[in-house]
Amino acid sequence: MKNSTPQPEDLSARIARAIRDAIVEGRLIVDERLPSEAELSEQFEVSRPTVREALKRLAAQSLIRTQRGASGGAFVNRLSFEDAHAQQITTSTLLLSMNDVRFDVACEARFALERACAPLSAQRRSADHLATMRAEIHRQGQPGLTDEAFCTSDVTFHRALVDGAGNPVLSYQLAGAVEAMQPLMNMITFTTRSREKVIALHQVIADAIAEQDGTAACAALTALEEETQALARKALAARAETQQQATG
Amino acid sequence: MKNSTPQPEDLSARIARAIRDAIVEGRLIVDERLPSEAELSEQFEVSRPTVREALKRLAAQSLIRTQRGASGGAFVNRLSFEDAHAQQITTSTLLLSMNDVRFDVACEARFALERACAPLSAQRRSADHLATMRAEIHRQGQPGLTDEAFCTSDVTFHRALVDGAGNPVLSYQLAGAVEAMQPLMNMITFTTRSREKVIALHQVIADAIAEQDGTAACAALTALEEETQALARKALAARAETQQQATG
Protein backbone atom coordinates (compact mmCIF):
# COMPACT_ATOMS: atom_id res chain seq x y z
CA MET A 1 0.00 0.00 0.00
CA LYS A 2 2.88 2.31 0.71
CA ASN A 3 4.10 2.30 -2.87
CA SER A 4 0.79 3.26 -4.43
CA THR A 5 1.91 6.89 -4.31
CA PRO A 6 5.68 6.49 -4.40
CA GLN A 7 6.49 10.12 -3.79
CA PRO A 8 4.10 12.91 -4.66
CA GLU A 9 6.55 15.12 -6.49
CA ASP A 10 7.15 18.60 -5.17
CA LEU A 11 5.66 21.49 -7.05
CA SER A 12 9.12 22.76 -7.94
CA ALA A 13 10.09 19.28 -9.15
CA ARG A 14 6.96 19.06 -11.30
CA ILE A 15 7.58 22.45 -12.85
CA ALA A 16 11.22 21.61 -13.47
CA ARG A 17 10.14 18.40 -15.15
CA ALA A 18 7.66 20.23 -17.34
CA ILE A 19 10.27 22.68 -18.54
CA ARG A 20 12.90 19.97 -18.95
CA ASP A 21 10.50 17.95 -21.10
CA ALA A 22 9.87 21.02 -23.21
CA ILE A 23 13.61 21.37 -23.78
CA VAL A 24 14.24 17.70 -24.49
CA GLU A 25 11.32 17.52 -26.90
CA GLY A 26 12.50 20.62 -28.69
CA ARG A 27 9.54 22.84 -27.81
CA LEU A 28 12.13 25.14 -26.29
CA ILE A 29 15.22 25.63 -28.38
CA VAL A 30 18.73 26.70 -27.57
CA ASP A 31 19.10 30.33 -26.49
CA GLU A 32 15.36 30.78 -26.36
CA ARG A 33 14.24 32.88 -23.43
CA LEU A 34 11.85 31.43 -20.92
CA PRO A 35 9.04 33.58 -19.57
CA SER A 36 10.06 35.70 -16.60
CA GLU A 37 9.71 34.23 -13.14
CA ALA A 38 6.62 36.34 -12.57
CA GLU A 39 5.01 35.03 -15.75
CA LEU A 40 5.94 31.47 -14.95
CA SER A 41 4.39 31.74 -11.51
CA GLU A 42 1.18 32.88 -13.17
CA GLN A 43 1.25 30.15 -15.77
CA PHE A 44 1.89 27.38 -13.27
CA GLU A 45 -0.19 29.05 -10.55
CA VAL A 46 2.55 28.93 -7.95
CA SER A 47 4.58 31.52 -6.11
CA ARG A 48 7.79 32.94 -7.39
CA PRO A 49 10.04 31.14 -4.87
CA THR A 50 8.63 27.85 -6.09
CA VAL A 51 9.33 28.78 -9.69
CA ARG A 52 12.82 29.79 -8.67
CA GLU A 53 13.46 26.44 -7.01
CA ALA A 54 12.43 24.78 -10.24
CA LEU A 55 14.75 26.98 -12.28
CA LYS A 56 17.65 26.27 -9.93
CA ARG A 57 17.10 22.55 -10.47
CA LEU A 58 17.44 23.09 -14.19
CA ALA A 59 20.44 25.36 -13.74
CA ALA A 60 22.14 22.62 -11.73
CA GLN A 61 21.93 20.41 -14.80
CA SER A 62 23.24 23.18 -17.05
CA LEU A 63 19.94 23.14 -18.93
CA ILE A 64 19.37 26.86 -18.45
CA ARG A 65 21.42 29.90 -17.59
CA THR A 66 20.08 33.07 -16.02
CA GLN A 67 20.93 36.69 -16.54
CA ARG A 68 19.88 39.64 -14.50
CA GLY A 69 18.69 42.99 -15.61
CA ALA A 70 16.34 44.27 -18.27
CA SER A 71 16.05 41.80 -21.13
CA GLY A 72 17.59 39.28 -18.78
CA GLY A 73 15.90 36.10 -17.72
CA ALA A 74 16.36 32.37 -18.03
CA PHE A 75 17.66 31.03 -21.34
CA VAL A 76 17.88 27.53 -22.65
CA ASN A 77 21.54 26.66 -22.44
CA ARG A 78 23.50 24.90 -25.14
CA LEU A 79 24.90 21.97 -23.21
CA SER A 80 28.59 22.10 -24.07
CA PHE A 81 30.87 19.10 -24.19
CA GLU A 82 32.89 20.81 -21.50
CA ASP A 83 29.93 21.04 -19.12
CA ALA A 84 28.81 17.51 -19.87
CA HIS A 85 32.36 16.34 -19.36
CA ALA A 86 32.58 17.88 -15.91
CA GLN A 87 29.22 16.50 -14.89
CA GLN A 88 30.16 13.06 -16.10
CA ILE A 89 33.30 13.04 -14.03
CA THR A 90 31.68 14.05 -10.76
CA THR A 91 28.81 11.65 -11.32
CA SER A 92 31.13 8.77 -12.13
CA THR A 93 33.41 9.54 -9.21
CA LEU A 94 30.54 9.61 -6.76
CA LEU A 95 29.03 6.50 -8.27
CA LEU A 96 32.21 4.53 -7.73
CA SER A 97 32.92 5.81 -4.24
CA MET A 98 29.39 5.52 -2.92
CA ASN A 99 28.67 2.04 -4.19
CA ASP A 100 31.92 0.42 -3.10
CA VAL A 101 32.64 -0.61 -6.66
CA ARG A 102 35.48 -3.07 -6.65
CA PHE A 103 38.72 -1.84 -8.14
CA ASP A 104 38.94 -4.68 -10.62
CA VAL A 105 35.45 -3.95 -11.97
CA ALA A 106 36.17 -0.28 -12.56
CA CYS A 107 39.60 -1.06 -13.92
CA GLU A 108 38.25 -3.62 -16.35
CA ALA A 109 35.70 -1.12 -17.63
CA ARG A 110 38.29 1.57 -18.05
CA PHE A 111 40.71 -0.49 -20.07
CA ALA A 112 38.01 -2.10 -22.16
CA LEU A 113 36.85 1.36 -23.16
CA GLU A 114 40.34 2.62 -23.79
CA ARG A 115 41.06 -0.30 -26.09
CA ALA A 116 38.02 0.81 -28.04
CA CYS A 117 39.72 4.15 -28.63
CA ALA A 118 43.22 2.89 -29.37
CA PRO A 119 42.71 1.91 -33.02
CA LEU A 120 41.05 5.20 -33.86
CA SER A 121 43.68 7.14 -31.97
CA ALA A 122 46.43 5.29 -33.80
CA GLN A 123 44.92 6.39 -37.09
CA ARG A 124 44.15 9.97 -36.29
CA ARG A 125 46.13 11.31 -33.36
CA SER A 126 47.70 14.68 -33.96
CA ALA A 127 51.29 15.52 -33.18
CA ASP A 128 50.00 17.38 -30.14
CA HIS A 129 48.42 14.31 -28.64
CA LEU A 130 51.57 12.33 -29.17
CA ALA A 131 53.68 15.10 -27.68
CA THR A 132 51.46 15.21 -24.59
CA MET A 133 51.81 11.45 -24.14
CA ARG A 134 55.60 11.60 -24.43
CA ALA A 135 55.77 14.59 -22.09
CA GLU A 136 53.77 12.77 -19.46
CA ILE A 137 55.93 9.69 -19.81
CA HIS A 138 58.91 11.87 -19.13
CA ARG A 139 57.23 13.44 -16.14
CA GLN A 140 56.40 10.03 -14.75
CA GLY A 141 60.06 9.12 -14.78
CA GLN A 142 61.11 12.07 -12.66
CA PRO A 143 62.41 11.12 -9.24
CA GLY A 144 60.68 12.55 -6.20
CA LEU A 145 57.28 12.51 -7.86
CA THR A 146 54.51 11.85 -5.35
CA ASP A 147 52.10 8.97 -5.96
CA GLU A 148 49.30 11.44 -6.43
CA ALA A 149 51.21 13.42 -9.03
CA PHE A 150 52.10 10.16 -10.75
CA CYS A 151 48.41 9.27 -10.95
CA THR A 152 47.49 12.71 -12.24
CA SER A 153 50.08 12.36 -14.97
CA ASP A 154 48.74 8.90 -15.73
CA VAL A 155 45.28 10.33 -16.25
CA THR A 156 46.61 13.06 -18.53
CA PHE A 157 48.48 10.46 -20.57
CA HIS A 158 45.41 8.32 -21.04
CA ARG A 159 43.20 11.29 -21.80
CA ALA A 160 45.56 12.28 -24.58
CA LEU A 161 45.27 8.76 -25.92
CA VAL A 162 41.49 8.97 -25.86
CA ASP A 163 41.33 12.46 -27.32
CA GLY A 164 43.63 11.32 -30.09
CA ALA A 165 40.71 9.41 -31.56
CA GLY A 166 39.34 12.79 -32.59
CA ASN A 167 35.82 11.86 -31.65
CA PRO A 168 34.33 14.26 -29.08
CA VAL A 169 31.52 11.87 -28.25
CA LEU A 170 34.04 9.19 -27.43
CA SER A 171 36.10 11.62 -25.36
CA TYR A 172 33.02 12.61 -23.44
CA GLN A 173 31.93 9.06 -22.74
CA LEU A 174 35.41 8.03 -21.67
CA ALA A 175 35.94 10.97 -19.35
CA GLY A 176 34.07 9.33 -16.53
CA ALA A 177 35.78 5.98 -16.89
CA VAL A 178 39.29 7.44 -16.97
CA GLU A 179 39.07 10.28 -14.47
CA ALA A 180 36.87 8.58 -11.91
CA MET A 181 39.55 5.92 -11.54
CA GLN A 182 42.00 8.40 -10.06
CA PRO A 183 40.67 8.25 -6.48
CA LEU A 184 40.82 4.48 -6.66
CA MET A 185 44.33 4.52 -8.11
CA ASN A 186 45.44 6.72 -5.25
CA MET A 187 45.01 3.74 -2.93
CA ILE A 188 47.99 2.17 -4.60
CA THR A 189 51.52 2.80 -3.43
CA PHE A 190 53.79 2.82 -6.46
CA THR A 191 57.23 1.43 -5.81
CA THR A 192 60.07 2.46 -8.08
CA ARG A 193 59.94 -0.95 -9.75
CA SER A 194 56.20 -0.79 -10.40
CA ARG A 195 56.50 2.71 -11.80
CA GLU A 196 59.18 1.52 -14.17
CA LYS A 197 56.88 -1.20 -15.45
CA VAL A 198 54.01 1.23 -15.96
CA ILE A 199 56.22 3.75 -17.70
CA ALA A 200 57.65 1.07 -19.97
CA LEU A 201 54.15 0.08 -21.01
CA HIS A 202 53.21 3.71 -21.57
CA GLN A 203 56.23 3.92 -23.84
CA VAL A 204 55.06 0.88 -25.79
CA ILE A 205 51.61 2.44 -26.14
CA ALA A 206 52.98 5.78 -27.30
CA ASP A 207 55.25 4.10 -29.81
CA ALA A 208 52.39 2.00 -31.14
CA ILE A 209 50.22 5.09 -31.50
CA ALA A 210 53.08 6.88 -33.22
CA GLU A 211 53.43 4.04 -35.72
CA GLN A 212 49.65 3.90 -36.22
CA ASP A 213 49.62 0.34 -34.91
CA GLY A 214 46.30 0.05 -33.09
CA THR A 215 46.67 -3.66 -32.46
CA ALA A 216 49.95 -3.20 -30.65
CA ALA A 217 48.46 -0.38 -28.61
CA CYS A 218 45.58 -2.63 -27.57
CA ALA A 219 47.96 -5.36 -26.55
CA ALA A 220 50.00 -2.95 -24.45
CA LEU A 221 46.82 -1.65 -22.85
CA THR A 222 45.89 -5.20 -21.93
CA ALA A 223 49.32 -5.72 -20.40
CA LEU A 224 48.94 -2.45 -18.51
CA GLU A 225 45.56 -3.56 -17.26
CA GLU A 226 47.03 -6.78 -15.89
CA GLU A 227 49.88 -4.88 -14.28
CA THR A 228 47.47 -2.40 -12.70
CA GLN A 229 45.24 -5.18 -11.40
CA ALA A 230 48.24 -6.95 -9.91
CA LEU A 231 49.36 -3.77 -8.17
CA ALA A 232 45.88 -3.21 -6.79
CA ARG A 233 45.70 -6.77 -5.49
CA LYS A 234 49.00 -6.24 -3.74
CA ALA A 235 47.82 -2.96 -2.21
CA LEU A 236 44.61 -4.59 -1.08
CA ALA A 237 46.46 -7.51 0.49
CA ALA A 238 48.82 -5.15 2.29
CA ARG A 239 45.89 -3.18 3.60
CA ALA A 240 44.13 -6.32 4.82
CA GLU A 241 47.26 -7.41 6.64
CA THR A 242 47.60 -4.03 8.34
CA GLN A 243 44.00 -4.21 9.46
CA GLN A 244 44.49 -7.70 10.82
CA GLN A 245 47.46 -6.51 12.81
CA ALA A 246 45.40 -3.68 14.21
CA THR A 247 42.44 -5.82 15.24
CA GLY A 248 44.43 -8.90 16.29
CA MET B 1 39.21 43.54 -17.39
CA LYS B 2 35.78 42.04 -17.78
CA ASN B 3 37.03 38.54 -17.03
CA SER B 4 38.58 39.43 -13.70
CA THR B 5 35.31 38.36 -12.10
CA PRO B 6 33.98 35.91 -14.68
CA GLN B 7 30.62 35.43 -13.04
CA PRO B 8 30.15 36.15 -9.37
CA GLU B 9 28.47 32.92 -8.43
CA ASP B 10 25.05 33.16 -6.82
CA LEU B 11 24.81 32.61 -3.12
CA SER B 12 22.73 29.51 -3.69
CA ALA B 13 25.30 28.21 -6.17
CA ARG B 14 28.11 28.85 -3.73
CA ILE B 15 26.31 27.05 -0.92
CA ALA B 16 25.45 24.17 -3.21
CA ARG B 17 29.09 23.93 -4.21
CA ALA B 18 30.21 23.95 -0.58
CA ILE B 19 27.88 21.09 0.31
CA ARG B 20 28.70 19.20 -2.88
CA ASP B 21 32.40 19.44 -2.10
CA ALA B 22 31.72 18.13 1.39
CA ILE B 23 29.98 15.13 -0.11
CA VAL B 24 32.58 14.46 -2.79
CA GLU B 25 35.43 14.74 -0.30
CA GLY B 26 33.68 12.41 2.10
CA ARG B 27 33.11 14.93 4.89
CA LEU B 28 29.44 14.07 4.50
CA ILE B 29 28.75 10.39 4.11
CA VAL B 30 25.84 8.49 2.62
CA ASP B 31 22.59 8.72 4.58
CA GLU B 32 24.01 11.38 6.84
CA ARG B 33 21.55 14.08 7.67
CA LEU B 34 22.37 17.67 6.80
CA PRO B 35 21.55 20.42 9.27
CA SER B 36 18.01 21.72 8.95
CA GLU B 37 17.31 24.54 6.56
CA ALA B 38 17.07 26.94 9.48
CA GLU B 39 20.45 25.85 10.81
CA LEU B 40 22.04 26.05 7.37
CA SER B 41 20.75 29.58 6.89
CA GLU B 42 22.41 30.52 10.16
CA GLN B 43 25.68 28.78 9.29
CA PHE B 44 25.93 30.35 5.86
CA GLU B 45 24.31 33.59 6.98
CA VAL B 46 21.70 33.60 4.26
CA SER B 47 17.94 33.35 4.24
CA ARG B 48 16.05 30.08 4.12
CA PRO B 49 14.83 30.53 0.52
CA THR B 50 18.45 30.84 -0.58
CA VAL B 51 19.38 27.69 1.31
CA ARG B 52 16.43 25.94 -0.27
CA GLU B 53 17.55 26.93 -3.76
CA ALA B 54 20.93 25.45 -2.98
CA LEU B 55 19.36 22.22 -1.74
CA LYS B 56 17.19 21.97 -4.84
CA ARG B 57 20.30 22.23 -6.98
CA LEU B 58 21.77 19.26 -5.15
CA ALA B 59 18.51 17.36 -5.32
CA ALA B 60 18.49 17.83 -9.09
CA GLN B 61 21.75 15.93 -9.23
CA SER B 62 20.43 13.20 -6.93
CA LEU B 63 23.07 14.14 -4.37
CA ILE B 64 20.53 14.59 -1.60
CA ARG B 65 16.98 13.56 -0.88
CA THR B 66 14.59 15.39 1.43
CA GLN B 67 11.97 14.11 3.80
CA ARG B 68 9.32 16.08 5.56
CA GLY B 69 8.16 15.87 9.12
CA ALA B 70 9.86 15.50 12.46
CA SER B 71 13.24 13.82 12.10
CA GLY B 72 12.99 14.70 8.43
CA GLY B 73 15.46 16.84 6.57
CA ALA B 74 17.97 16.55 3.79
CA PHE B 75 20.03 13.38 3.59
CA VAL B 76 23.05 12.54 1.52
CA ASN B 77 21.76 10.23 -1.16
CA ARG B 78 23.49 7.07 -2.28
CA LEU B 79 23.81 7.71 -6.00
CA SER B 80 22.42 4.54 -7.52
CA PHE B 81 23.47 3.12 -10.86
CA GLU B 82 19.87 3.52 -11.91
CA ASP B 83 19.84 7.24 -11.19
CA ALA B 84 23.23 7.77 -12.77
CA HIS B 85 22.07 5.76 -15.78
CA ALA B 86 19.03 7.95 -16.29
CA GLN B 87 21.02 11.15 -15.92
CA GLN B 88 23.62 9.91 -18.37
CA ILE B 89 21.01 9.20 -20.99
CA THR B 90 19.32 12.59 -20.81
CA THR B 91 22.65 14.38 -20.76
CA SER B 92 23.98 12.42 -23.72
CA THR B 93 20.78 12.87 -25.67
CA LEU B 94 20.77 16.62 -25.14
CA LEU B 95 24.45 16.85 -25.89
CA LEU B 96 23.99 15.18 -29.26
CA SER B 97 20.89 17.08 -30.26
CA MET B 98 22.07 20.51 -29.14
CA ASN B 99 25.50 20.38 -30.70
CA ASP B 100 24.47 19.05 -34.08
CA VAL B 101 26.77 16.09 -33.66
CA ARG B 102 27.13 14.34 -36.96
CA PHE B 103 25.54 10.94 -37.20
CA ASP B 104 28.75 9.25 -38.24
CA VAL B 105 30.64 10.63 -35.26
CA ALA B 106 28.07 9.40 -32.74
CA CYS B 107 27.72 6.12 -34.58
CA GLU B 108 31.46 5.53 -34.61
CA ALA B 109 31.63 6.16 -30.87
CA ARG B 110 28.77 3.85 -30.17
CA PHE B 111 30.13 0.90 -32.08
CA ALA B 112 33.66 1.40 -30.83
CA LEU B 113 32.36 1.20 -27.30
CA GLU B 114 30.17 -1.79 -28.02
CA ARG B 115 33.10 -3.66 -29.50
CA ALA B 116 34.84 -3.07 -26.18
CA CYS B 117 32.03 -4.96 -24.46
CA ALA B 118 31.64 -7.79 -26.93
CA PRO B 119 34.54 -9.99 -25.77
CA LEU B 120 33.50 -9.70 -22.13
CA SER B 121 29.89 -10.33 -23.01
CA ALA B 122 30.86 -13.39 -25.02
CA GLN B 123 32.60 -14.80 -21.98
CA ARG B 124 30.06 -14.01 -19.32
CA ARG B 125 26.60 -13.36 -20.74
CA SER B 126 23.85 -15.19 -18.88
CA ALA B 127 21.13 -17.19 -20.59
CA ASP B 128 18.82 -14.28 -19.89
CA HIS B 129 20.87 -11.83 -21.89
CA LEU B 130 21.03 -14.22 -24.80
CA ALA B 131 17.30 -14.85 -24.60
CA THR B 132 16.62 -11.13 -24.67
CA MET B 133 18.78 -10.72 -27.73
CA ARG B 134 17.05 -13.54 -29.55
CA ALA B 135 13.62 -12.27 -28.53
CA GLU B 136 14.42 -8.82 -29.91
CA ILE B 137 15.72 -10.31 -33.14
CA HIS B 138 12.41 -12.08 -33.50
CA ARG B 139 10.49 -8.91 -32.77
CA GLN B 140 12.51 -7.04 -35.37
CA GLY B 141 11.39 -9.53 -38.01
CA GLN B 142 7.70 -8.99 -37.37
CA PRO B 143 5.89 -7.35 -40.26
CA GLY B 144 4.09 -4.09 -39.62
CA LEU B 145 6.63 -2.91 -37.09
CA THR B 146 7.05 0.85 -37.16
CA ASP B 147 10.51 2.31 -37.65
CA GLU B 148 10.38 3.71 -34.16
CA ALA B 149 9.52 0.35 -32.63
CA PHE B 150 12.28 -1.21 -34.69
CA CYS B 151 14.77 1.27 -33.24
CA THR B 152 13.53 0.68 -29.71
CA SER B 153 14.01 -3.03 -30.17
CA ASP B 154 17.45 -2.37 -31.60
CA VAL B 155 18.40 -0.45 -28.46
CA THR B 156 17.11 -3.24 -26.22
CA PHE B 157 19.13 -5.77 -28.21
CA HIS B 158 22.32 -3.79 -27.88
CA ARG B 159 21.74 -3.07 -24.22
CA ALA B 160 21.44 -6.78 -23.57
CA LEU B 161 24.75 -7.25 -25.36
CA VAL B 162 26.38 -4.60 -23.17
CA ASP B 163 24.79 -5.84 -19.94
CA GLY B 164 26.01 -9.31 -20.80
CA ALA B 165 29.51 -8.18 -19.94
CA GLY B 166 28.37 -8.27 -16.33
CA ASN B 167 30.20 -5.06 -15.50
CA PRO B 168 27.84 -2.42 -14.09
CA VAL B 169 30.38 0.35 -14.64
CA LEU B 170 30.58 -0.59 -18.28
CA SER B 171 26.80 -0.74 -18.56
CA TYR B 172 26.53 2.69 -17.01
CA GLN B 173 29.14 4.24 -19.28
CA LEU B 174 27.61 2.70 -22.37
CA ALA B 175 24.07 3.74 -21.56
CA GLY B 176 24.56 7.20 -22.97
CA ALA B 177 26.25 6.03 -26.13
CA VAL B 178 23.63 3.43 -26.96
CA GLU B 179 20.41 5.13 -25.91
CA ALA B 180 21.26 8.63 -27.05
CA MET B 181 21.61 7.26 -30.59
CA GLN B 182 17.94 6.42 -30.78
CA PRO B 183 16.73 9.90 -31.73
CA LEU B 184 19.37 10.00 -34.45
CA MET B 185 18.45 6.55 -35.68
CA ASN B 186 14.84 7.62 -35.96
CA MET B 187 15.84 9.84 -38.87
CA ILE B 188 16.42 6.72 -40.89
CA THR B 189 13.67 5.05 -42.85
CA PHE B 190 14.22 1.31 -42.75
CA THR B 191 13.19 -0.48 -45.89
CA THR B 192 12.37 -4.16 -45.72
CA ARG B 193 15.69 -4.98 -47.34
CA SER B 194 17.72 -2.89 -44.93
CA ARG B 195 15.91 -4.37 -41.97
CA GLU B 196 16.74 -7.83 -43.23
CA LYS B 197 20.42 -6.93 -43.37
CA VAL B 198 20.39 -5.51 -39.87
CA ILE B 199 18.53 -8.51 -38.48
CA ALA B 200 20.93 -10.89 -40.18
CA LEU B 201 23.86 -9.13 -38.54
CA HIS B 202 22.08 -9.19 -35.19
CA GLN B 203 21.74 -12.91 -35.70
CA VAL B 204 25.45 -13.25 -36.36
CA ILE B 205 26.22 -11.25 -33.23
CA ALA B 206 23.87 -13.30 -31.07
CA ASP B 207 25.33 -16.54 -32.41
CA ALA B 208 28.86 -15.34 -31.76
CA ILE B 209 27.96 -14.34 -28.22
CA ALA B 210 26.29 -17.70 -27.73
CA GLU B 211 29.42 -19.50 -28.85
CA GLN B 212 31.61 -17.24 -26.71
CA ASP B 213 33.36 -15.98 -29.82
CA GLY B 214 34.15 -12.36 -29.02
CA THR B 215 36.20 -11.83 -32.15
CA ALA B 216 33.35 -12.86 -34.40
CA ALA B 217 30.99 -10.60 -32.46
CA CYS B 218 33.35 -7.67 -32.96
CA ALA B 219 33.57 -8.36 -36.68
CA ALA B 220 29.79 -8.47 -36.95
CA LEU B 221 29.53 -5.21 -35.01
CA THR B 222 31.92 -3.61 -37.46
CA ALA B 223 29.82 -4.85 -40.35
CA LEU B 224 26.71 -3.51 -38.63
CA GLU B 225 28.42 -0.17 -38.15
CA GLU B 226 29.20 0.04 -41.84
CA GLU B 227 25.67 -0.91 -42.74
CA THR B 228 24.24 1.66 -40.35
CA GLN B 229 26.52 4.37 -41.69
CA ALA B 230 25.50 3.52 -45.25
CA LEU B 231 21.82 3.72 -44.35
CA ALA B 232 22.35 7.06 -42.66
CA ARG B 233 24.19 8.42 -45.69
CA LYS B 234 21.29 7.32 -47.86
CA ALA B 235 18.75 8.96 -45.54
CA LEU B 236 20.81 12.13 -45.48
CA ALA B 237 21.09 12.23 -49.25
CA ALA B 238 17.37 11.68 -49.65
CA ARG B 239 16.68 14.50 -47.23
CA ALA B 240 19.04 16.82 -49.06
CA GLU B 241 17.31 16.02 -52.36
CA THR B 242 13.88 16.72 -50.90
CA GLN B 243 15.10 20.04 -49.63
CA GLN B 244 16.55 20.92 -52.99
CA GLN B 245 13.23 20.15 -54.65
CA ALA B 246 11.49 22.40 -52.16
CA THR B 247 13.84 25.32 -52.61
CA GLY B 248 14.48 24.89 -56.34
Add this chain to the structure above:
DNA sequence: AGTTTTTCATTTGTCAGACATTTAAAAGTC
Protein backbone atom coordinates in the same frame (compact mmCIF):
# COMPACT_ATOMS: atom_id res chain seq x y z
C1' DA C 1 22.59 66.30 -35.98
C1' DG C 2 25.44 63.54 -33.18
C1' DT C 3 27.15 62.11 -28.80
C1' DT C 4 27.12 61.52 -24.08
C1' DT C 5 24.73 61.26 -19.82
C1' DT C 6 20.79 60.34 -17.08
C1' DT C 7 16.75 58.20 -15.99
C1' DC C 8 13.82 54.38 -15.86
C1' DA C 9 11.51 50.06 -16.31
C1' DT C 10 12.38 45.18 -16.23
C1' DT C 11 14.19 41.12 -14.29
C1' DT C 12 16.76 38.28 -11.30
C1' DG C 13 18.84 37.87 -6.48
C1' DT C 14 17.90 38.05 -1.65
C1' DC C 15 15.47 38.65 2.55
C1' DA C 16 11.85 38.38 6.40
C1' DG C 17 7.98 36.38 8.21
C1' DA C 18 4.07 33.60 8.04
C1' DC C 19 1.14 29.49 7.44
C1' DA C 20 0.27 24.61 5.73
C1' DT C 21 1.52 19.89 5.78
C1' DT C 22 3.84 15.92 7.11
C1' DT C 23 5.84 12.94 10.38
C1' DA C 24 7.83 10.78 14.32
C1' DA C 25 8.05 10.84 19.01
C1' DA C 26 6.06 12.01 23.46
C1' DA C 27 2.11 12.17 26.38
C1' DG C 28 -2.10 10.60 27.68
C1' DT C 29 -5.91 7.10 28.02
C1' DC C 30 -8.08 2.75 28.45
Add this chain to the structure above:
DNA sequence: GACTTTTAAATGTCTGACAAATGAAAAACT
Protein backbone atom coordinates in the same frame (compact mmCIF):
# COMPACT_ATOMS: atom_id res chain seq x y z
C1' DG D 1 0.63 -3.07 27.37
C1' DA D 2 -1.79 -1.32 23.38
C1' DC D 3 -4.05 2.37 21.41
C1' DT D 4 -5.10 7.28 20.72
C1' DT D 5 -4.06 12.07 21.06
C1' DT D 6 -1.06 15.73 21.32
C1' DT D 7 2.97 18.12 20.22
C1' DA D 8 7.13 19.65 18.24
C1' DA D 9 10.16 19.75 14.37
C1' DA D 10 10.94 19.87 9.77
C1' DT D 11 10.04 20.74 4.90
C1' DG D 12 6.71 22.89 1.44
C1' DT D 13 4.56 27.05 0.00
C1' DC D 14 3.02 31.86 -0.08
C1' DT D 15 3.14 36.98 0.29
C1' DG D 16 5.43 41.11 -0.01
C1' DA D 17 9.30 43.64 -0.14
C1' DC D 18 13.88 45.57 -1.36
C1' DA D 19 18.57 45.29 -3.71
C1' DA D 20 21.26 44.99 -7.78
C1' DA D 21 22.10 44.58 -12.52
C1' DT D 22 21.20 45.88 -17.14
C1' DG D 23 19.58 47.46 -21.45
C1' DA D 24 16.86 50.95 -23.63
C1' DA D 25 14.71 55.15 -23.89
C1' DA D 26 14.83 59.95 -22.64
C1' DA D 27 17.28 63.96 -21.72
C1' DA D 28 21.05 66.93 -21.85
C1' DC D 29 24.91 68.66 -24.02
C1' DT D 30 28.05 69.84 -27.65
